[in-house]
Amino acid sequence: MPRLVDHEVRRREITSAVRRVVVGGGLESVTFQSVAAEAGISVRLVQYYFGTKREFLLATHQSVRTDAGARLMRALSLLGPEASPREVVTTFLVEMLPLDDERREEAIVLGAFHAAALTGGGIAADETLAAPRELVALIAGQLRRVTDRDAVTPPMDPDLDAELILAAAGGIAQGMLPGYGTAEQAVQLVERLLDRVLGPESPGTTA
Amino acid sequence: MPRLVDHEVRRREITSAVRRVVVGGGLESVTFQSVAAEAGISVRLVQYYFGTKREFLLATHQSVRTDAGARLMRALSLLGPEASPREVVTTFLVEMLPLDDERREEAIVLGAFHAAALTGGGIAADETLAAPRELVALIAGQLRRVTDRDAVTPPMDPDLDAELILAAAGGIAQGMLPGYGTAEQAVQLVERLLDRVLGPESPGTTA
Numbered sequence: 001m002p003r004l005v006d007h008e009v010r011r012r013e014i015t016s017a018v019r020r021v022v023v024g025g026g027l028e029s030v031t032f033q034s035v036a037a038e039a040g041i042s043v044r045l046v047q048y049y050f051g052t053k054r055e056f057l058l059a060t061h062q063s064v065r066t067d068a069g070a071r072l073m074r075a076l077s078l079l080g081p082e083a084s085p086r087e088v089v090t091t092f093l094v095e096m097l098p099l100d101d102e103r104r105e106e107a108i109v110l111g112a113f114h115a116a117a118l119t120g121g122g123i124a125a126d127e128t129l130a131a132p133r134e135l136v137a138l139i140a141g142q143l144r145r146v147t148d149r150d151a152v153t154p155p156m157d158p159d160l161d162a163e164l165i166l167a168a169a170g171g172i173a174q175g176m177l178p179g180y181g182t183a184e185q186a187v188q189l190v191e192r193l194l195d196r197v198l199g200p201e202s203p204g205t206t207a
Numbered sequence: 208m209p210r211l212v213d214h215e216v217r218r219r220e221i222t223s224a225v226r227r228v229v230v231g232g233g234l235e236s237v238t239f240q241s242v243a244a245e246a247g248i249s250v251r252l253v254q255y256y257f258g259t260k261r262e263f264l265l266a267t268h269q270s271v272r273t274d275a276g277a278r279l280m281r282a283l284s285l286l287g288p289e290a291s292p293r294e295v296v297t298t299f300l301v302e303m304l305p306l307d308d309e310r311r312e313e314a315i316v317l318g319a320f321h322a323a324a325l326t327g328g329g330i331a332a333d334e335t336l337a338a339p340r341e342l343v344a345l346i347a348g349q350l351r352r353v354t355d356r357d358a359v360t361p362p363m364d365p366d367l368d369a370e371l372i373l374a375a376a377g378g379i380a381q382g383m384l385p386g387y388g389t390a391e392q393a394v395q396l397v398e399r400l401l402d403r404v405l406g407p408e409s410p411g412t413t414a
Contacts, residue, residue, distance in 0.1 A: 029326075112325075117385055119236075120232060161399070172378070178324055189374060
């Protein structure tokens with residue numbers, strides 16, 4: 001195996017271990033020792049790949065964003081170019097919900113980073129803001145595709161509505177994590193959100 | 208001072224200290240020692256009032272809910288009985304936003320409890336769910352006051368819309384904490400949310 005690939009595989013093993021440690025005991029339980037033990041490698045090897053705890057925390061945060069982004073892109077490619085703005089945004093939002101173990105792990109890790117950034121632990125807030133800004137832009141781009149014919153009152157404001165949609169979806173996702181509501185209810189809330197912003201779905205709007 | 212009052216004052220000093228410790232260093236920095244130091248009292252005295260860490264964490268969570276609830280009730284009483292459903296719900300939601308130091312502290316503490324509950328630290332999720340359920344019921348009660356004349360399509364579903372409103376407001380509040388958007392933008396998002404659920408505000412609807 002080429003050295004670069006090996007390097008990436010090893011980094012991935014470590015960031016995956018960080019995620020599991022966070023899910024098991026919170027960000028405060030993350031140390032070189034606990035991550036090495038979880039990954040089944042030596043502390044020295046973790047230190048070789050990541051010189052500081054901050055480095056592997058940043059890499060873990062980045063890995064969650066990369067995974068979520070790749071999953072979004074896969075889901076969108078399955079939709080195809082004919083998908084309506086509503087179908088695209090629904091796909092975005094449902095992929096963000098913690099509906100399976102993988103997404104639940106991601107949501108817990110992101111929530112832990114969010115809480116820690118506010119209280120001086122973990123990584124700084126600046127480094128966690130890029131992803132929401134990209135998502136708002138993606139959603140706003142879809143909302144701009146909605147024609148005047150489809151728009152409900154009040155008139156569409158793509159940037160503001162995209163902010164609202166992302167904030168609401170984040171609230172729905174985080175609210176689901178402690179067991180407040182089922183997966184079905186979370187999906188229903190996402191549908192309701194889009195009913196409220198884009199108008200109720202009708203058979204003619206998806207073509 | 209009567210003994211009961213003294214007892215409550217002392218407990219309040221301790222839970223206030225817990226909040227400041229959480230804001231300063233996260234839930235993981237909360238110990239009998241750090242709380243006693245922050246409150247300026249002895250560890251022994253903290254132990255006299257709260258036998259376990261779990262006890263003072265629960266009391267702190269309860270104190271945030273009590274404070275937020277009391278603030279909501281004060282704000283509502285200022286509105287008066289003639290307030291429209293939209294005015295009442297707007298008041299609820301704006302009071303939940305971290306627009307000043309007090310509410311920012313509350314939002315950070317609740318966020319820290321939320322994250323910790325998911326990873327086995329802090330208090331269990333069950334004990335943090337009562338407040339959202341009460342708020343959903345309060346909001347749904349207001350939505351039921353909206354007449355058919357006022358309702359926009361899709362038809363009002365007070366319970367589902369109340370869940371959506373609370374989830375969205377929670378997302379707006381937590382999104383504001385790391386500096387993603389200003390207070391003005393957060394209030395604007397709340398207004399937009401209610402435009403989307405209740406229809407755009409018009410001068411005639413508040414009477």
